Amino acid sequence: MRACDRLFGVTATAGLAVAFLAAIVLQALAIAQTWGARYWLAGGTAAVVVCVLALVRRRQRAWAAVAGLGIAGLAIAAARVFHLPTEPGPAMALALAVLVGSAVRALPPVPAGALAAGGLAVVGGAYLAARPQSSGASGVWMMNVAAWLGAVAGGLALRLLDERATATVERVRRDERLELARELHDVVAHHVTGMLIQAQAAHLVARKNPGQVTESLTEIEAAGTEALRAMRRVVGLLRDTEDAPPASAGPEELGVLVERFSRQGPPVRLRLPDESTAWPPEVTSTVYRIIRESLTNVARHAPHARSVTVTVDQNPSGVTVEVVDDAPPGPVRASHRGGYGLIGMRERVETLGGTLHTGPRPDTGWSVLATLPTQVGRPR
Incomplete structure (x- = not known):
């Protein structure tokens, strides 16, 4: 728990203790003035015990509430037998309200409902025990009813707020897991695909010219080193440090990306804005990831492509990214409609308020076209 949370908890407990003390003093003075000084001892002792239970309730909310209600019930029964004031005083009412409200907030529905009903039973028992001595509902009894209603309503309200906060945390965690899954897919798919292509090429070279295998192995080693570096960037997302490295590169590294892909597959022509x-x-990283995923898909699903063109254009409304290849249509490419990479790409683009279109070109090849607004606001 953070220091501010601990400080808030200590302050709240201290404030509650002061309120309990003031209520106990008020109760003792009221009983001493109306019934006599010695009559406040029994009810005052029970009130002190229940107040202490309310102050230490956090670790055992259920048992603290059960014990508090039990002590209150015994105090009412004893007061009825010995002709003492039967209604729980302000200290007892406040302590029981804290115990019942805390139980309603934190416990599962069934035990929380049972304890709320127990609190109502204590209030009703106090009213029934006081009926022979009073002609109607007293102000003290009405105070206990108000305390019970406030405890249940406050507990339910705090329970709803806790559930909403928990749902928000779970949604954030789910989004973070999806982000990490997309990042892992981008890194693993791109670099491992390049290593696989280099390994396949090494097999072919070894049959014709074994002396050139060393060059292919060097390329595989370089791709593995880059994959390891990228994986370390992803692992940096899991570290709670402000100086963690960025999870992905920006468009300034597009030239390196294209050059590396051209060594493994068909040549790539890169067109960037003049200015x-x-x-x-978030836009720069998304541009890089779209191009990287598109080139990876070319290597995986269009091995017969002769060239690839990557165009990044900027206009007043945003950025346009297009990746096209000239691979002839085939059964593998025709059936390729998605996968985690495309899903992640589309989610990134739509989150920024952009659009993504993928599909075969009219003549030949495949096209990936994304538009991204540079003024990023709420997703459309």
């Missing part, structure tokens, strides 16, 4: 760009970080 310098100043896009938001």
Whole structure:
């Protein structure tokens, strides 16, 4: 627990203790003035015990509430037998309200409902025990009813807030898991695909010219080193450090990406805007990831492509990214409609308020076209 949370808890407990003390003093003075000084001892002792239970309730909410209600019930029964004031005083009412409200907030529905009913039974028992001595509902009894209603209503309200906070935390965690899953897919799919292509090429080279295998192995080693570096960037997302490295590269590294892909597959022609760009970080990383995933898909699903063209264009409304290849249509490419990479790509684009279109070109090849607004706001 953080220091501020501990400080808040200590402050709240201290404030509650002061309120209990004031209520006990008020109860003792009221009983001493109406019934006599010695009559406040029994009810005052029970009130002190229940107040202590309310102060230490956090670790055992259920048992503290059960014990508090039991002590209150015994105190009412004893007061009835010995002709003492039967209604729980302000200290007892406040302590029982804290115990019942805490139980309603934190416990499962069934035990929480049972304890709330127990609190109502204590209030009703106090009223029935006081009926022979009073002609109607007293102010003290009405105070106990108000305390019980406030405890149940407050407990339910805090329970609802806790459930909403828990749901928000779970949603954030789920989004983080999806983000990590997309990042892992992007890294693993891109680099491992390149290593696989290099290994296949090494087999072919070994049959014709064994002396050139070393060059292919060097490329595989370089791809493995880059994959390890990228994986370390992803692992950095899991660290709670402010100086963790960024999870992905920006468009300034597009040239390196294209050059590396061209060594493993068909040549890539890269077209970038003439003027310098100043896009938001989420846009720059998304542009890089779209191109990386598209080139990876070309290597995996269009091995017969002869060339690839990557175009990044900027206009007043945003950024346009298009990746096209000239691979002839085939059964593998025609059936390729998605996968985790495409799903993650589409989610990234739509989160930024953009659009993504993928599919075969009219003549030949495949096209990936994404538009991203540079003024990132709420997703559309």
